Amino acid sequence: MGNDIPGHSSRNESEPANTAFIQGIQKHHLTNGLTILTREDHTTAIVSTMIWYRVGSRFERPGSTGISHFLEHMMFKGTQRYEKGEIDSITASRGGSNNAFTSNDYTAYYFTFASDRWWSALEIEADRMGNNRFDPTEFELERQVIIEEIKMERDSPWETLGEAVGSHSFQKHPYRFPVIGTYEDLISITRDQMIEHYRQFYCPNNAILVLVGDFHTEEVLERVEQLFAPLPRGRVPEARTVSEPPRTRQVRVELKRPTEIPRMIVAFGAPSVRQREHYAFHILGEALSQGRLSRLYGRLIEKERVASDLNTEFSETFDPYLFSIRVEPHPEADLGTIEAMIFEEIATLTREPLSETELKRAKIQCITQFFASFETTLDQTIQLGLLETLDRYQYWYDYIPQINRLTAEEVARVAAQYWSPEQATVGILVNGAIEEEGSSL
Known part of the structure; x- marks a missing residue:
């Protein structure tokens, strides 16, 4: 199967020599807007898969803060194909691991499987993107789970202080909202609101699929085409552009x-x-x-x-x-x-x-941490998906030259x-x- 398969296009991205350890990245697109990043790594028999959605607390409004994080929880509670708990049981039975996280700018889900089972992640993610169920009973149960999370955060001094500093640092920007949401909003979010949030943001043209590990790219693209191409594009709302007024007082x-x-x-x-x-x-x-x-x-x-x-x-x-x-x-x-x-x-x-010695030491520390952040296949899917979601993954190609140039x-x-x-x-x-x-x- 060649690069110009029906439904998607791809191209090899150029990489400078100083980032040879992340060479081999390819970027692909389905006609429904799904972006795919792949990097083959045959040094270990492992494949890590992540899907990133451009939605987080930055896209929320007063009255529905925390809905993106709440939705992340509901993505494990059953689809048309998978019953509640089945995603986790399949993952465990096949020797894999999975988890998810929500931030200001994105929500991400990841799986790591042995290389003879990598397709399991794609099947699950394609079904979750189009067929999540939102069982009313599970919805209310999960609401209570997150309420308990909020109570636990309130018991943590660092979490409490960090949330207060964040909310007082912004006057207008939605970064002032805690990712987990407020208690007042969480108890009032409805199932219908969540379904609408899901339909708006969980669609191919708002997602980035990243795979790194022991696979053959052409085989991955065939499977992605089969599973994701039937999913329709969505009408993704534009995030508001909000500029903070200049700070004049501490x-x-x-x-x-x-x-x-x-x-x-x-x-x-x-x-x-x-x-x-x-x-x-x-x-x-x-x-x-x-x-x-x-x-x-x-x-x-x-x-x-x-x-x-x-x-x-x-x-x-x-x-x-x-x-x-x-x-x-x-x-x-x-x-x-x-x-x-x-x-x-x-x-x-x-x-x-900074003195010459201080600057040199700081640059060495930055570059050392940079290399460490790409150590495993999961590390690589995180770093590539994060920057492609926020801007462009080629940021990492620029990182070392930009640090050295300062x-x-x-x-x-x-x-x-x-x-x-x-x-x-x-x-x-x-x-x-x-x-x-x-x-x-």
Whole structure:
């Protein structure tokens, strides 16, 4: 079977030499709009399969927050072909594994099987895309499961503080909504609303199918054609383009919860994966928090000994999101002093560029993590699907050259652009009876 089979087209993508370990990626399209990425890897007898849908909390509105995550749960509760629990039992009986996750920008489902059983994942995903059942009883049972998830998150200090910081960091953008949704919305979402959400977003032209592992591409394409080509295109709603107003005042959030250890998050706006400044943030994260020689970790934990743990969080998103500094202070430490140290180090970084040694170390750490993120077949399906869903998978071809091209002056310029004190959201969780305060300074 050649590349120009009925119903789809394909082309080999060019790869630079420095990403030889992910060479062999092919991109294909069915006429109904389904995008397929394949990469053969015959070093192990395993195939990982993922399907990504461009839908998450970014596509939601007040009144139905959490519906994308709720729908993810319902995709395991039965179709016209598979009864409740049968997808998991088939996966286990064939020695495979499966799971799913929902984020701001996407919902993804994955399977890993031995290479003589990879087709099982395609059969399941094709049926789920077109024939999910939404049994009313299962719908109500799963609602209760997610309500319990919300209660568990409320019992987690980091989850509680992170959600509060996220919601206070955005005035208009739907990134302010928690992916799991609010309790008030979850109890009011109807089955009809979910079916409509499913019909709008779970269609071939809103999906990316990714396979990596021990298979022959032509055989995969034949099976994909048989299973997915009959599914019709959908009328996918456009996500709203929402621009946040410029931040002119710092936002502060203080929570009180029964806890022995306080928590602190300092969050700033961050560029989307589609902006060139995104690469500089990878360097900044390493320079601030990775290891004893990094600036914040070195000062707060190694030198001043006011904190027991510190890390930064920054991820790939479709629209500008957040860069967060998370600190677990020692119980006896003064939180105001820790906050002042954080802003001092950030101010220094914007005025005084990283030294040659610091920049080189951060680049090595970024590139090392980059290679580690493609270690397994599942890792590769995640990374390829993630970037194809948000922008284009070729981002990974650009990553190493872009990181190596960054100068200390450019990194400092980006930090100064995003990291002024008035652009920050500062969240603090301390011991006490449950209450919450939010303010703008």
